[in-house]
Amino acid sequence: MSNVKILVVDDEPDILKLLEMTLNKMGLTVYTAPTLGAAKSVLEKNTFHFCLTDMKLPDGNGIELVEHVHKNFPKTPIAVITAYGTIHHAVEALKKGAFDFISKPISLQVLRNLVANGIKEFESPTNENSIPKGKTKLAGSSEYIQSINKSIAKLAKSQSTVYIEGPNCTSKKFIAQCIHNLSRRNDKEFISFDCIEDQNDSPEMSEYERLIAVLTEANGSTLFMENIGFLKISTQTSLAKILHDKSFTDEDNEKVNLDVRFIVTCNHNIDEAEKIDKFNSELMERMTVIKLFTRPLADHKDDIPGLSKAILTEYAEKWQQLPCKIDSQALHTLCSYNFPGNILELKSILERAANVCENDIIRETDLGFDDNQQPKLLSQRHNKNLEEYINEIEIQEITNALKLTNNNKTAAAKVLGISFRALRYRIKKLGL
Template identity: 40%
Template sequence: MTETIPRVLVVDDEADLRELLVITLGRMKLDATAAGSLSQARQLLDERAFDLCLTDMNLGDGTGLDLLRHAMKCAPDMPIAVITAYGSMETATEAMKFGAYDFIAKPVALDRLRQLIEDGLGISRAQLGESGQEQSLIGESAAMRQLKEQIRKLARSQAPIYISGESGSGKERVARLIHSLGPRNDKAFVAVNCGAIPSELMESEFFGHRKGSFTGAVEDRKGLFREADGGTLFLDEVADLPLHMQVKLLRAIQEKTVRPVGESRESPVNLRILCATHRDLAEEMSAGRFRQDLYYRLNVIEAHVPPLRERREDIPALVEHVLERLGDAWETRAPLISADALSTLAGYPFPGNVRELENILERAMTLCDGARIEPRHLHLPSASDGPADTAAGSARHPQLPLEEYLQEIEKNEILKALDATHWNRTAAAKKLGMTFRSLRYRLKKLELDQDDESE
């Protein structure tokens, strides 16, 4: 059985460049067909199927955007890359918003062209629409169905994507899903929290360094960009980057090269950039804390992750999923949740979103005294946010983060049980209505475990 040769459509009104592209594709063992105008390209697309299309933006009788619009109707699964005039980032950005997966600037560099073609053919082979991996996002609300559909479309593109949403809503999960559904899914997914890196170490962390280039550089370091080469780099909390680092990041993204600290030469990188922050990036830009040029480079396409309070109908499915996962992790049978407890959760605003729901269920599973979680096990804050009696015996201080407050409640309940049983863990676990294994897990997480294993 002979292997099918991929078919590529080349559209350019410049004969010399058209010929160069056809020759390059031929050397790559690809079947290239050329069109010198928009009308000719439309006719070819209507007559036959192609695995990939390369089109110039200026076509004499139209533009590359006109071709993109036509292709969306007659060949929606065909990846399209555009060729733009050098430095025309606005045009390239507009093309990617219309559905192009990537772009290349004139004069065309052959190594960059080959990479562009390989990326496009990788999209064709990925069969994105049939993977079903988007089901790893729990929920069938209208907002989640819309997000899942958007993710399927975004996965085929190589455009930078800005993932917006509140803290705890699942932005990194969305980023990982975009990566796993795309043509780079067999390469690395590298996630970094920009707010967790000291300012003086950022350049080294992102771009790497040579041994001896500064005090403490005891060995060579590749850096995050080169670690993600071929794959995806996810910049979480990108709004926390200082301005001097934003300049360096912009150059690395535009030039697709990095220069490690202490190196004289730049290294090429081929990766996809995804970023996220819980802040309003447009507001940060208006306030002068985020560079305008970097904002428009990163925010080619925005994917918004809705807060949990806007998709309350997904809470039952999320509760079931989280409890099953916790049961597997603790090697115990997950408890059921009563209708009253589920109703209580459905009425709670969840300022911490899905992450807070996970913490609430983890605590409830620890504290429930049987096989069923009841409202009293949830320990939700009072809706009025005023002083209230809690298991911890005190109201939450306004400056104390909610997660720390709820963790303190759980810690106090466990300590009470341990004190009552003279730190006999088996007896304490029985008193708390959990397995010994579950209690040991909680003690380790809350840093209450001691060297002695008295039971």
């Protein structure tokens, strides 16, 4: 690896020497600079696989260097060194484009892992002609969808934690999966952890034990944490410490270096929860580095044709058949409906229609709408809150899948695109 070049920027000679010696032992060629100006000069003369800078420099700060590298040398990952207790500086650097950060006092093992990951990112094909695995973008052509897809592509190149906020059933998990599929971590399995479901599914384990188990499983990959607000404050505090230390103790009492890309959602307003001491403030800072906002389907109805085509194609692939087409009147009816259950409701209606239509063409009558263009098989929302209404949609979706698979829960879970464990939990939760 002697041809791999690393730039380290720090104005303290002792720290600079320690970092240089540590990285030299990894077989790396290390360049050093004591100031922001010197770093910029060195960057102009060499191509670096990775850059590491202290936050505080005599003639500027690390964030200025992050911005400079991000703008002029976008392929080179850069990480910052922060003083203990200054997480807000790290968060700011990540928002400006930093690859990651490391806190003082510096753990040499954490440093080695950080640099190794940075080099992988530099050498990753994602920086050039990536070979993505699985779905990598949302279907649709609206300005909103284009914006989300641009964010997915950009965030796939980062290590920053992403917080996805928006109404239920607006493709938050799918967005997280797309980010993973485009990232250098896509050779590992995408791990999903619902803080509500897993709480009920493994009653024999404590919440902290479940957290450690999922961190162990997700190490080296992407972890999508749904409903993180349901974690107890004590568990949130433990997770914040794990993120700070970049390590945890596993079930065998062995220390494990943390290498997880987090993408999270919360079941309620995370900012309000933090204000009333329902959410750990340090964890909130670490988990909301980058925010991505999703919108209800009613706000981007222009995407319904594209989404419908994608849903029917996916459904056909599962059952190894030709995808159904939608006639113009049926499509007009779909585009006129507001979908309070968002994409989950659209998916439910289309999959049901695909099962009853003739000659693989979905007509208006196949949608199951009444004369007022409302789904017949769903009770009307009236005064129900959104959660109750979505529960009804879930009940119908699960019931349809079970009927379609002759009550085979494993097959039904595949139809629904969820794990068997998640289906079992939902069946119990919804009283089916």
